[in-house]
Amino acid sequence: MGVEDRYREALRTHLLQVCTDAGLLKGTLLSSPDIDEAWVRYAPSFYGDAVREFNAYPEFCLACAGYLGMAVAHLWDKDWAGYMDSPYSFFQGERGFDDMDDHITGTILKETRRSVHAMQTCSGEAYHYLMRERPEPGTAEAYRMFLASVEVLFRIGAAIELCRLGYKFEKVNIV
Secondary structure, rough: OOHHHHHHHHHHOOOOOOHOOOOOOOOOOOOHHHHHHHHHHHHHHHHHHHHOOOOOOHHHHHHHHHHHHHHHHHHHHHHHHHHHOOOHHHHHHHOHHHHHHHHHHHHHHOOOOHHHHHHHHHHHHHHHHHOOOOOOOHHHHHHHHHHHHHHHHHHHHHHHHHHHOOOOOOOOOOO
């Protein structure tokens, strides 16, 4: 396992614990192959937006990845067949990436209090975690750690929304 993979796993574990302690998750990172596949489609466009804004607004960029995960999970539950081919631009507001958070919370989730609190908590923790690693700014290592952080925030956001919707892992006995 490389440095980037160890960082990704350590951040995921840390945020899972933070979210569990805050009552946002129940100790499990809920997921779906459909949601994971959506990230693969949206990630290149998201990275392009977030990289341009990261130096000025790091926590906002990380939070937007979480909001995107929440939105995808919400739509997956609501009507995935109807939304699975939505373009990345569907998740952006009138000002594009700059108001992605407001667009997702107000238009897609139709809820702000819980989602904003969750993403403020997660993005702040993720940013401080990244800074504790002390990647040298402008290096390939710093870029890869940023990409890993964004991916983890997307997955955490999706898990938070799935948990809010009542999903949970249950052991099933197959006869």
